[in-house]
Every structure is written in C-alpha cells, then in structure tokens.
Amino acid sequence: MAEPAYTVASDSENTEEEKSSSTFPEIAIGIDIGTSQCSVAVWNGSQVELLKNTRNQKMMRSYVTFKDEVPSGGVSNQLSHEHELLSGAAIFNMKRLIGRVDTDPVVHASRSLPFLVQTMDIGVRPFIAALVNNVWRSTTPEEALAIFLVELRAMAGIQLKRPVRNVVLTIPVSFGRFQLTRIERACAMAGLHVLRLMPEPTAVALLYAQQQQQTAHDNMGSGSEKIGLIFNMGAGYCDVAVTATAGGVSQIRxxxxxxxxxxxxxxxxxxxxxxxxxxxFSTHGISEIKAIGLLRVATQDAIHKLSFQASVQIDVDLGNGSKINKVLDRQEFEEVNKKVFEKCESLIIQCLHDAKIEVEDVNDVIAVGGCSYIPKVKDLVLNVCKRQELYKGMNPLEAAVSGAALEGAVASGISDPFGNLDLLTIQVTPLAIGIRADGGKFVPIIARNTTMPARKEMTFTTVHDNQTEALIIVYEGEGQQNAEENHLLGYFKIVGIPSAPKGVPEISVCLDIDASNVLRVYASAKHRGPHQKAMPSMEVRMPTVDDGHGWCAEALHRAYGSTSDLVTVQKKI
Amino acid sequence: MTRQRQLRTLLSSSSSSARLRRTLNPSNPNLPIEFAAKPPSPSLSSFFSPSPTTYSNNHRLLPGRGLDFLGNRRLSGKIFLSSQSARELDSKCWNCNAAAPFLVCSSCRCIQPVDQSVDYFQIFGLEKKYDIEDQNLDGKYKDWQKKLHPDLVHSKSKKEREYAADQSARVIDAYCTLTKPLSRAIYVLKLEGVNVDEEETISELDLLAEIMEIREAVEEAADSQALNQIQSEMQEKIKHWSNLFANAYRDRNFGEAVTAIRRMTYYERVTEEISDSSRNTRVVDNGFAARMS
Incomplete structure (x- = not known):
C-alpha cells in the first residue's frame, strides 16, 4: 500500500492553536472549494491573482479518482474523457456530503451520483465508496476533500515558490458548525491551517467593498454608504447576503x-x-453506472447550452436499450425547475427582510456563481430586486475566491501602500443558536444575523418541583420551532439546582461567539442568598458532537424523558 | 382564545429581546446576579468612595475574562456616569504613556482597555441627547471598527488583542443601542440614573385595552396589506411617543419619559410580532433536493 496522500493530524491541531500569530507573515491564500469547481487566489503584492494549474486552468474540477493505488484529484489529473469522471471511480460533490448524516435529504438525493452513497438512515455518516477494479473502496467526504486539498496545496506551493500553509476558505451560508469542523478537519489532514472560514457571499461583499472604496478614491469623494445585495448560486448551494459598505468596511446586514x-x-x-x-440506478451495477453517467453528461451539456440558446437537441444512447431523443427548450427547463427558482426568490426576499432593507434602497445587485449564467436566474434576481441590470465589474466565477484572497491578505496583516487592503468584514451569525426548552422547542439565544463577536444570555427555570438537574441541549439552525429540526451542537447537564418548587430556580445560559468564531456555552444555576453553597458554573466549547450524532437527541430523550427539561422564564403580568 | 390568554401571548411573545436586555443589565438592582467566581462588582457608591478597593488606574473597571461570564466585558455600561466628571484625568496609554488616550491612543495607536466611564455618546463624539437621527453614526461606527476590530490586530500582543475584542464589542453595543430609538431612549434615561424596568406589569387601563384591540386587529387581518396597514400605524405611534419622549427628556420630566418608553416598547413588540408572522415564506434548509425529485 502506498503512503497516504494526506498527513494525519490530530483534531486539535487546527483548533487549539492560535488562529494567527507569526512574526513573519505569510500571505494566506484564498480557496473557493465549489461543489463542482474549485479555484485558488492570492494577493500578489498589488492585486489579487488567480493561480493556474499545469494545464493553465484557473477553474479546477472538484473530484478525486481512486483509479490507481494513489488517488488523484482534479487539480493535476487530466481526464481522458468526461465519462471517466462517471465510471464509478471518481468521488465528487464532496461539499454536498461533508458533515451530513445519512438521514439528511441532501445525502439521500446524492444516492443517484455515479459512485456509491449508502445510507442506513440511522443518523450516522453516510458510507461512500469509489469503484476500483470492480471493488467498492470506501472513503469519507473528509478524506476525499483532503486528498483534493493536498493537490491544491502542492499546486499553489509550486506557483508561489514557497510552502503554503495558511488559507481562507469560502463556505456556504447554510453550513452548520459541525460541518465547519469537518472542513477544518479535512484542511488539517491536508496540512492546511484555516485562518478563516468565510461565507461565500461575504467574500464577494469584501471584493465589492474594495471596488467601492477604489471608486470613491478615484472620485475624490467621501465614499458614502452603499448597500449591495449579493446572490451567489453555484452547483451545490444558493446564498444571499446584504452588505452595507463604506470606506472599505463591509458590514454584513x-x-x-x-x-x-x-x-x-x-x-x-x-x-x-x-x-x-x-x-x-438502485443496484449500482457497472452498466447502470455507465448509463447514469451518460445521462448526466448529456443533461449537463444541454443545460449549459440552454443558457445561450433557446432550445437544444438531446440524443443519448444509454446503452441498455433505452435511448433519449428529445428537443428541450428553455420553457420546459424552467417549468421542471420551477420550485428551485421559487426558492431562490424567497431566499432573496427573506434576506432583504432580515436586513430590514427595502429593495429600493439597494444600490447594487450582484449575481455570481455558475448558475448566474442561467437566463432564468438572472431574470428572477432582477425581478425580485426591481432592477433593469445587474452590477458589472465582477467575474461571476472568480468573485468569491478573489474576496477570500483579499481576506487572506488582510488576515495575514499585509498592508498596501495604495490602501487596497484597507478592508474589514464585520460578519453576522448565519444561523441562530439556542437550546431545547419549553417542551422540545428550539429557543434561540443568539438570533440569526447577530453581529459577531456576540454574547447573549437568557434565563430558564425548571418544569418540575425539586428538579435538581437540567439538560442543556444546544442546537443551531434557522430557528425551526421543533428543536430536533435544527442541528445538534452538543449537550451537558447542570446539577445541583437548589430544591425548590418548579419555576423558581433560575438557570442562566450564556452563549459566546468570540472573534475567532469559537462558540462557548456557559450555564449555571443561580443561587440566592449568602448561605447557599454555590455550584461551579459550566463552560463548554461547542460543537462537542462527533460523527453519528444523529441519534444522540433521541437517545437523550429516551434516557431522560422530560425529567430534566427547562422552560423560559415567562413574563409576569 | 380568551382575552387574558391573548394578552399574555402578546406580552410574552417576542419579549425575549426585552428579557435579554434585562438580564444583560447588571445595573438593574432587582436582579441579583452573583457568581462564585465573579469579583465584587463595583457599585456606584463604591466608585465614589475614596477607598481604592477593586480597581486602580491599571485595572479600571475592566472585569477579567474567563469565569466572570456574567459580570462581563461585553455587557454594556457597567456603570453609567455622566461624561467627563468620572474620566480619570490622569489616565495614560498603557503602551507609550501618552496622556488621555481614548479607545485608541492618539500617539502610538495602541488599543486601550475598555473605560466604562466613557459613555456611548462620547464614543461617537456626540452630544448626550436623544435626537441624534441625522448624525453619521454608521460612518463613525465603521471608522472605529477599522481601528478596533479583532480581525485587524492579529499581529499585536495578546493583551492588545483582548482589548480590541472588548472595545470592538462595546462599540457594537454602543452602535446598536444608539441606532434604535427605543434602546437609545432607555439608555439616555439610564445615564440620568433612571432604570426602566421592562418587566413591569402594565397598570394603565387604556394601554391594556389598546393592546388588546391591536391584537385583535392583527389576528383578524385578512392579508399582508392589512398587516402592513397596522404596521405603519404602529410606526406612527412609535414616532409620536418618541417625540413625546424627546420633549419629556428635554424637560427632565422622567416620569413622563418612562411612560413614553413603555408605550414605545409595546408598539415595538407588535411590529416585531407582525413581521415574524409575515415570515411564513421562510426558507428552510431541509433538503429541498430530495423532495423535488
């Protein structure tokens, strides 16, 4: 067996270390790991430059093939044909799989990919495998991503003629904290140190902030505040951000x-x-994989063509007796994907609502990501934003990685004599964080879109008389009513609550997100009076859950029922 | 739903922000938040007493980080003192010893520890008054963040990075507090030593009746247009009471000012509630893909 392509690092390597402290600053590179494509950029001393691989490509396909003993990724590997990607030997769409459990509908939808995604539906990590010499060789999304990142790192090292270690990565807005730990884990395996994980549209917002600042400089103006709406839709995720920018500062709203x-x-x-x-496709036989691969390539090709022409002829022989010969037009394509487009619209509306910004007050509407080339996507963005045209001056495929490279330079402490790095992003929390209380409900303590760093505290009380213990179960999510519909981050127990009738003891729970985006949960039962012996309070860094956390909440419920529940302190009337 | 229930829901729903603010406010004497690990927090009286017990020039009022999570560095306004009277005139930059550093030392640009005696208005260079609508708060906020944000000081010492985290968080608090009329009103009264107890029960019968009427109107609203109508009525009322507050505050009629705040609080809750309920179109990341196929 050959040496593994990645280095095994302990989980703590990328977390316990100081996020950045070096006497000689190395400029961190920006990486945009897309679901389908990936790119790397770096501040070259005067501007952002995208790095190219040996085949002169700026955009590299995000996949890893397990054809030979040593796996290889899309950075260096030259596919003899697109179909090679679909032979069962290649793992791709890692970004849609990483950090998800096998009950997740997104994982279920991935079962039709031309490699093996097996689900047990019990809330553990899905089993994924690549076909090597007629054997399904198992791997994990983290491992596949790490192998890919090793190649990226090597490529960047050659281009920059220096070892590369520090990175700023872009991530989808909807990624939960557990998913972020998996990304960090993959980076650590690849020997990369994550300076920051940046939600993709906020990276675009930083590039926008820089462009606006330059414009203000050129016009000798004071640079009044500009509101930008960023719509970013790639192969795997759709994200929206509203930013208010002035003087190079991008405040995410x-x-x-x-x-x-x-x-x-x-x-x-x-x-x-x-x-x-x-x-x-359910049997995953070799001929089925081939058939689904052929269909995938033909369909993808047709969708691409529909961005530039009104209709397209599809002719594909799936090799198992079924042939598809069909003329597909835009209207049909848009009808089939109606729900996707509706969801995009509602996402923009929601973001504007949360930002408390009227669409008329938006100065620029920016659409980026691969899907922004689709006419229907452009139309819906313009339509919702009541605009005639989109912001020009950004390459839709390069905006996010460019923003990440700017952040990388800023985070490395690099300054630019012309003030081009005089930049700052003030981030907000993409998801609400709270605990389970009030009978299985999710009670947010830090709301969504709270400026970071943030610290919020809330008081809870017991549901039973003489209840001396309370379970603190921490969730993160978009604020669904039912706690279990959110992502579990961890749990612990408060003991030694003074015996009292229900509703009397006060249990305070405090959530703190520090400048490095580390979440800590503090909890303690309050004690009145000087004679009560106080119990130590708890401090827990989250997430504490590991793979297979899907059934933890259920197990806790089975073990404790409602005996250790909490409720919010109700307002007195 | 009985009227009683309705009222209860109206008052308790979306009151989490108020509750948060309550618990985040250690200057509220009704709330005995005391933790074992927490050093005795200096009270107003001890601040004026000559015995230099808990703090010196170096420590000031900055509580330590770590266990002391409730008497916290990010809590706004541990002690509210009006303006310069309390500023230590002999304060010096911890790094270069230059006199009278502010949030950042003007000579060596080092970030200073949080000085709680600097109020939010001073941070933004504003006169301490309620009507600050036209001031460029946002621009000043961004200017401060460019000097203070922890993301920008990673090459500095650990000590200074902590100061940056504290100062930056405090500037965020200051900005949020002063931006919204209601929290600004509560804050200016606090500076005058008047604490508004947001948990207080409503005793004014006309307000009770009005709240219930509004509540019914919200429930009976047929469409989003009707809700928008109520929403703008609420905005009008908030504006009206905001003006009354401004007058009362100027005349130092604090009783009247507190009444205005109470009104604003309830109208604010109604608008929050409407805007929450109109969010049924919310997008939830629940794996759209599988259901569509």
Whole structure:
C-alpha cells in the first residue's frame, strides 16, 4: 500500500492553536472549494491573482479518482474523457456530503451520483465508496476533500515558490458548525491551517467593498454608504447576503442560504428525461453506472447550452436499450425547475427582510456563481430586486475566491501602500443558536444575523418541583420551532439546582461567539442568598458532537424523558 | 382564545429581546446576579468612595475574562456616569504613556482597555441627547471598527488583542443601542440614573385595552396589506411617543419619559410580532433536493 496522500493530524491541531500569530507573515491564500469547481487566489503584492494549474486552468474540477493505488484529484489529473469522471471511480460533490448524516435529504438525493452513497438512515455518516477494479473502496467526504486539498496545496506551493500553509476558505451560508469542523478537519489532514472560514457571499461583499472604496478614491469623494445585495448560486448551494459598505468596511446586514444549486437543476432534468432513473440506478451495477453517467453528461451539456440558446437537441444512447431523443427548450427547463427558482426568490426576499432593507434602497445587485449564467436566474434576481441590470465589474466565477484572497491578505496583516487592503468584514451569525426548552422547542439565544463577536444570555427555570438537574441541549439552525429540526451542537447537564418548587430556580445560559468564531456555552444555576453553597458554573466549547450524532437527541430523550427539561422564564403580568 | 390568554401571548411573545436586555443589565438592582467566581462588582457608591478597593488606574473597571461570564466585558455600561466628571484625568496609554488616550491612543495607536466611564455618546463624539437621527453614526461606527476590530490586530500582543475584542464589542453595543430609538431612549434615561424596568406589569387601563384591540386587529387581518396597514400605524405611534419622549427628556420630566418608553416598547413588540408572522415564506434548509425529485 502506498503512503497516504494526506498527513494525519490530530483534531486539535487546527483548533487549539492560535488562529494567527507569526512574526513573519505569510500571505494566506484564498480557496473557493465549489461543489463542482474549485479555484485558488492570492494577493500578489498589488492585486489579487488567480493561480493556474499545469494545464493553465484557473477553474479546477472538484473530484478525486481512486483509479490507481494513489488517488488523484482534479487539480493535476487530466481526464481522458468526461465519462471517466462517471465510471464509478471518481468521488465528487464532496461539499454536498461533508458533515451530513445519512438521514439528511441532501445525502439521500446524492444516492443517484455515479459512485456509491449508502445510507442506513440511522443518523450516522453516510458510507461512500469509489469503484476500483470492480471493488467498492470506501472513503469519507473528509478524506476525499483532503486528498483534493493536498493537490491544491502542492499546486499553489509550486506557483508561489514557497510552502503554503495558511488559507481562507469560502463556505456556504447554510453550513452548520459541525460541518465547519469537518472542513477544518479535512484542511488539517491536508496540512492546511484555516485562518478563516468565510461565507461565500461575504467574500464577494469584501471584493465589492474594495471596488467601492477604489471608486470613491478615484472620485475624490467621501465614499458614502452603499448597500449591495449579493446572490451567489453555484452547483451545490444558493446564498444571499446584504452588505452595507463604506470606506472599505463591509458590514454584513443579513445572510440567507440553502442547499440548492446547479446539482438540483441537473437532477431534476435527469429525472424529467428518464423518470425511472432512480430505480434503474438502485443496484449500482457497472452498466447502470455507465448509463447514469451518460445521462448526466448529456443533461449537463444541454443545460449549459440552454443558457445561450433557446432550445437544444438531446440524443443519448444509454446503452441498455433505452435511448433519449428529445428537443428541450428553455420553457420546459424552467417549468421542471420551477420550485428551485421559487426558492431562490424567497431566499432573496427573506434576506432583504432580515436586513430590514427595502429593495429600493439597494444600490447594487450582484449575481455570481455558475448558475448566474442561467437566463432564468438572472431574470428572477432582477425581478425580485426591481432592477433593469445587474452590477458589472465582477467575474461571476472568480468573485468569491478573489474576496477570500483579499481576506487572506488582510488576515495575514499585509498592508498596501495604495490602501487596497484597507478592508474589514464585520460578519453576522448565519444561523441562530439556542437550546431545547419549553417542551422540545428550539429557543434561540443568539438570533440569526447577530453581529459577531456576540454574547447573549437568557434565563430558564425548571418544569418540575425539586428538579435538581437540567439538560442543556444546544442546537443551531434557522430557528425551526421543533428543536430536533435544527442541528445538534452538543449537550451537558447542570446539577445541583437548589430544591425548590418548579419555576423558581433560575438557570442562566450564556452563549459566546468570540472573534475567532469559537462558540462557548456557559450555564449555571443561580443561587440566592449568602448561605447557599454555590455550584461551579459550566463552560463548554461547542460543537462537542462527533460523527453519528444523529441519534444522540433521541437517545437523550429516551434516557431522560422530560425529567430534566427547562422552560423560559415567562413574563409576569 | 380568551382575552387574558391573548394578552399574555402578546406580552410574552417576542419579549425575549426585552428579557435579554434585562438580564444583560447588571445595573438593574432587582436582579441579583452573583457568581462564585465573579469579583465584587463595583457599585456606584463604591466608585465614589475614596477607598481604592477593586480597581486602580491599571485595572479600571475592566472585569477579567474567563469565569466572570456574567459580570462581563461585553455587557454594556457597567456603570453609567455622566461624561467627563468620572474620566480619570490622569489616565495614560498603557503602551507609550501618552496622556488621555481614548479607545485608541492618539500617539502610538495602541488599543486601550475598555473605560466604562466613557459613555456611548462620547464614543461617537456626540452630544448626550436623544435626537441624534441625522448624525453619521454608521460612518463613525465603521471608522472605529477599522481601528478596533479583532480581525485587524492579529499581529499585536495578546493583551492588545483582548482589548480590541472588548472595545470592538462595546462599540457594537454602543452602535446598536444608539441606532434604535427605543434602546437609545432607555439608555439616555439610564445615564440620568433612571432604570426602566421592562418587566413591569402594565397598570394603565387604556394601554391594556389598546393592546388588546391591536391584537385583535392583527389576528383578524385578512392579508399582508392589512398587516402592513397596522404596521405603519404602529410606526406612527412609535414616532409620536418618541417625540413625546424627546420633549419629556428635554424637560427632565422622567416620569413622563418612562411612560413614553413603555408605550414605545409595546408598539415595538407588535411590529416585531407582525413581521415574524409575515415570515411564513421562510426558507428552510431541509433538503429541498430530495423532495423535488
């Protein structure tokens, strides 16, 4: 067995260390790991430059093939043909799989990808495998991503003629903290040190802030505040941000994101073209993989063409007796994906609402990401924003990685004599964080879109007489009523609550997100009077959950029922 | 739903912000928040007493980080003192010893520890008054963040990075407090030594009746247009009471001012509630993909 391509680092390597402290600053590179494509950029001393691989590509396909003993990724590997990607040997869409459990609908939807995604539906990490010499060789999304990142790192090292260690990565808005730990883990395996994980549209917002500042300089103006709406839709995720920028400072007003993207458009179309695709593919035989691969390539190709022409002819022989010959037009494509587009619209509306910004007050509407080339996507963004045209001056595919490179330079303490790095992003929390209380409900303590760093405290009380223990179960999510619909971050127990009738003891729970985006949960039962012996309070860094956390909440419920529940302190009337 | 229930829901729903503010406000004497690990927090009287017990020039009023999580560095306004009277005239920059550093030392640009005696108005270079609508708060906020934000000082010492985190958080608090009329009103009264107890029960019968009427109107609202109508009525009322507050505050009629704040609080809650309920179109990341196929 050959040496593994990645270095195994302990989980703590990327977390316990000081986020940045070096006497000689190394400029961190920006990486945009897309669901389908990936790019790397760096501040070259005067501007942002995208790095190219040996085949002169700025955009590299995000996949890893396990064809030979040593796996190889899309950075260096030259595919002899697109179909090689679909032979079962390649793992891709890592970003849609990482940090998700096998009950997640997004994982379920990934089962029709041309490699093995197996789900047990019990809330553990899905089993994924690549086909090597007619054997399904198992791997994990983290491992696949790490192998890919190792190649990226090597490529960047050669281009920059120096070892690369520090990175700023862009991530989807909807990523929970557990998913972030998995990304950090993959980076640590690849020997990369994460300076910052930046929600994709906020990276675009930083580039926008820089451009606005330059414009203000050129006009000798004071640079009044500008509101920008950023819509970013790639292959895997759709994100929206509203930023208020002035003087190079980008204050994020609100974020909204969800797991929809080009992959959904593709899957919907495949399903439309071949309604029994899933049953056909369920056995994962070699000929089925080949068939689904052929269908995938043909459909993808058709969708691309529909961005530039009104209709497209699809002719594909799936090799198992079924052939597809069809003329597909834009209207049909838009009808099949109606729900995806509706969801995009509601995401923009939600973000504007959360930002408390009227659409008329938006100065610029910026659409980026691969899907922004789709006419319907452009139209819906313009329509919701009541605009005639989109912001010009950004390459839709390079905006996020460029913003990440700017942040990388700023975070490395680099300054620019012309003030081009005189930049700052003030981030907000993309998801609400709170605890389970009030009978299984999610009670947010830090609301969504709270400026970071943030610290909020809330008081709870007991539900039973003489209840001396309370479970603190911490969740993160978009604020769904039912706690279990959110992402579990961790749990612990408060003991030694003074015996008292229900509703009397006060249990305070405090959440703190520090400048490095580390979340700490503090909890303690309050004691009145000087004679009560106080119990130590708890401090827990979260997330504490590991893989397979899907059934933890259920297990806790089975073990404790409602005996250790809490309720919010109700307002007296 | 009985009227009683309705009222209860109206008052308790979306009151979490008020509750948060309450618990975040250690100057509220009704709330005995005391933790074992917390050093005795200096009270107003001890501040004026000559015995230099808990703080000196170096420590000031900055509580330590760590266990002391309730008497916290990010809590706004541990002690509210009006303006310069309390500023230590002999304060010096911890780094270069230059006299009278502010949030940042003007000679060596080092970030200073939080000085709680500097009030939010001073941070923004504003006169201490309620009507500050036209001031460029946002621009000044961003200017401060460019000097103080922890993201920008990573090359500095650990000590200074902590100061940056504290100062930056305090500037965020200051900005949020002064931006919104209601929290600004509560804050200016606090500076005058008047604490508004937001948990207080409503005793004014006309306000009770009005709240219930509004509540009914919200429930019976047929469409979003009707809700918008109520929403703008609320905005009008808030504006009206905001003006009354401004007058009362100027005349130092604090009783009247507190009444105005109470009114504003309830109208504010109604608007929050309407805007929450109109969010049924919310997007939830629940795996759209699978359901569509």
């Amino acid at each position: 609100a974020l909204a994101g969800t797991t929809i993207g080009g992959e959904d458009l593709l899957q919907n179309m495949m399903h439309h073209l071949l309604p029994n695709a899933e049953t056909l």
